[in-house]
Amino acid sequence: MNLADPRTFESDLAEFWRSTRAYNPVYRHEPHGFWVVSRHADVLAVYRDAAHYTSERGNVLVTLLAGGDSASGRMLAVTDGPRHRELRQILQRAFTPSALDRLTRQVRRNTRALIIDAVSRGDCDFAADVASRIPITTVGHLLGVPESDHDFLLTQTKRALSSDDRDSDELESSLARNEILAYFTDLLADRRTTPADDVLTALAATALSAEEIVLNCYSLLIGGDETSRLSMIEAVRALAAHHSQWDLLRNGDVTLLAATDEVLRWSTPAMHFGRTAIADTEISGHAIAAGEIVTLWLSSANRDESVFADPDRFDLRRTPNKHLAFGYGPHYCVGAQLARIEIAELLSALRKYSTGIEVVGEPRRIHSNFLTGYSTLPVRFVPDTAELY
Numbered sequence: 001m002n003l004a005d006p007r008t009f010e011s012d013l014a015e016f017w018r019s020t021r022a023y024n025p026v027y028r029h030e031p032h033g034f035w036v037v038s039r040h041a042d043v044l045a046v047y048r049d050a051a052h053y054t055s056e057r058g059n060v061l062v063t064l065l066a067g068g069d070s071a072s073g074r075m076l077a078v079t080d081g082p083r084h085r086e087l088r089q090i091l092q093r094a095f096t097p098s099a100l101d102r103l104t105r106q107v108r109r110n111t112r113a114l115i116i117d118a119v120s121r122g123d124c125d126f127a128a129d130v131a132s133r134i135p136i137t138t139v140g141h142l143l144g145v146p147e148s149d150h151d152f153l154l155t156q157t158k159r160a161l162s163s164d165d166r167d168s169d170e171l172e173s174s175l176a177r178n179e180i181l182a183y184f185t186d187l188l189a190d191r192r193t194t195p196a197d198d199v200l201t202a203l204a205a206t207a208l209s210a211e212e213i214v215l216n217c218y219s220l221l222i223g224g225d226e227t228s229r230l231s232m233i234e235a236v237r238a239l240a241a242h243h244s245q246w247d248l249l250r251n252g253d254v255t256l257l258a259a260t261d262e263v264l265r266w267s268t269p270a271m272h273f274g275r276t277a278i279a280d281t282e283i284s285g286h287a288i289a290a291g292e293i294v295t296l297w298l299s300s301a302n303r304d305e306s307v308f309a310d311p312d313r314f315d316l317r318r319t320p321n322k323h324l325a326f327g328y329g330p331h332y333c334v335g336a337q338l339a340r341i342e343i344a345e346l347l348s349a350l351r352k353y354s355t356g357i358e359v360v361g362e363p364r365r366i367h368s369n370f371l372t373g374y375s376t377l378p379v380r381f382v383p384d385t386a387e388l389y
């Protein structure tokens with residue numbers, strides 16, 4: 001099973017991960033020589049152990065295998081130690097309760113409008129027509145990107161990360177990344193002369209260099225767009241496939257909080273993250289040498305039968321739900337609360353305006369060894385006429 005090859009993820013790996021957790025939970029992946037960690041407890045242990053592991057040599061297979069990340073030490077996700085804490089404190093100011101309140105209202109308005117439109121039409125591609133438009137609008141508002149530029153950024157984000165297209169290559173991705181960085185460089189220059197009420201203006205007033213600001217805007221955009229989008233698409237796919245769960249949601253028999261966390265566990269859009277050992281250590285009795293790459297498979301940890309009863313059941317009432325979809329430890333997703341708001345608002349709008357969902361065409365999988373999910377999802381919504389008209 002070549003976990004570095006995006007094609008591996010075109011088929012369902014549930015059985016592979018089940019037997020890996022049972023018989024070979026920590027193993028060296030050949031070729032490449034990176035370690036694969038599949039159990040919830042071991043993933044947690046590595047995530048907690050900042051003394052033995054770093055993210056500064058990359059945090060996903062693509063950069064880890066390429067020998068590092070060019071934004072290391074400057075972009076939050078690939079910075080460690082005191083600098084990471086400083087950067088994180090600055091970026092966390094974007095997610096204060098009052099900022100999140102404001103974003104929640106914006107997400108609610110936008111999501112309801114999109115769902116009303118989709119439900120009224122009946123048939124749509126949920127991925128393109130709804131899910132694509134939610135995170136980009138949210139992160140766009142957070143950062144102060146004018147709405148007229150959201151489409152441009154969405155296109156570049158999709159090109160930069162993966163994933164919709166099997167034939168996309170590294171050159172294409174790096175061109176897209178450069179487009180995004182150039183975009184934020186221009187927007188930052190603009191905010192320095194014309195301040196606005198947004199995160200970019202706030203960042204411009206800190207001691208961060210222009211380069212650091214631009215890289216971290218890029219990281220909020222990349223971190224916040226595709227992951228949330230893929231979770232929302234999977235939420236609708238799962239709800240259409242599990243009628244009893246849809247009924248629970250629709251009848252208000254589950255809290256949006258619990259349902260949202262189950263959507264996150266079930267979808268786990270970021271399949272893995274990774275670290276490099278900076279000193280000799282061990283994981284469950286396996287010796288890990290300094291310099292070795294360790295990959296943490298969240299998609300496996302979130303189906304670990306020793307933590308989740310009946311893990312392959314989509315169960316919106318699941319509590320507790322100690323999923324690792326947002327990682328853990330110092331690099332725990334800084335946008336987790338925002339992502340939860342987006343998913344909860346989607347579930348809330350679906351149950352308000354629709355009485356049923358049916359998948360009416362073959363969904364298309366994305367192409368990536370890092371993210372998982374679908375780039376198209378043809379669906380038919382049954383409108384709740386009492387709410388709509």
Ligand code: HEM
Nearest residue numbers: 059076077223224227228273325326327331333334335339
């Ligand atoms: C970090 C997942 C949404 C921005 C992470 C990590 C995970 C993750 C697993 C840890 C990375 C590591 O261990 O190296 C997700 C999922 C999301 C989501 C599943 C949605 C369903 C968001 C949103 C934003 C965001 C909405 C911003 C608007 C970030 C950033 C980091 C991060 C900047 C780096 C944090 C740090 O290194 O301190 N995310 N994320 N993410 N995420 Fe998210």
